[in-house]
Amino acid sequence: MSAYGPAVFVARLDGGELADAEQQQLVASVTAAATALGLRDDDGAPVSPRHYDYGEYEAKHVGVLIYSSYAYGEMPEEVQHDEDEAWQALGGKIAAAIEAVYPTMYSFKCYAVED
Secondary structure (H helix, E strand, O other), X not given: OOOEEEEEEEEEOOOOOOOHHHHHHHHHHHHHHXXXXXXXXXXXXXXXXXXEOOOOOOOOEEEEEOOOEOHHHXXXXXXXXXXXXXXXXXXXHHHHHHHHHOOOOEEEEEEEEEO
């Protein structure tokens, strides 16, 4: 059985590549935003966001897995849909926190990924 969780994907608005140092800074920014928002995983523990490697787009995007859980895979489809919407809203809160520090620099997407 697989674990799933919300991930935030960040890209530069100018379409440029993200250097390793910039990727690391963005992971740290997502972590700081998650901490400031008091985010917790399904077990109630504070989340520990981490870099999410998703292959070919890595140079122009950085993925950050906020947390993962085995519960998502066992949910009925309509409940997964509700969870997807909640995770998108969560990504929006994280994006807003990062945009406050780096206005007009990045675009954001948030959706469920397999861990």
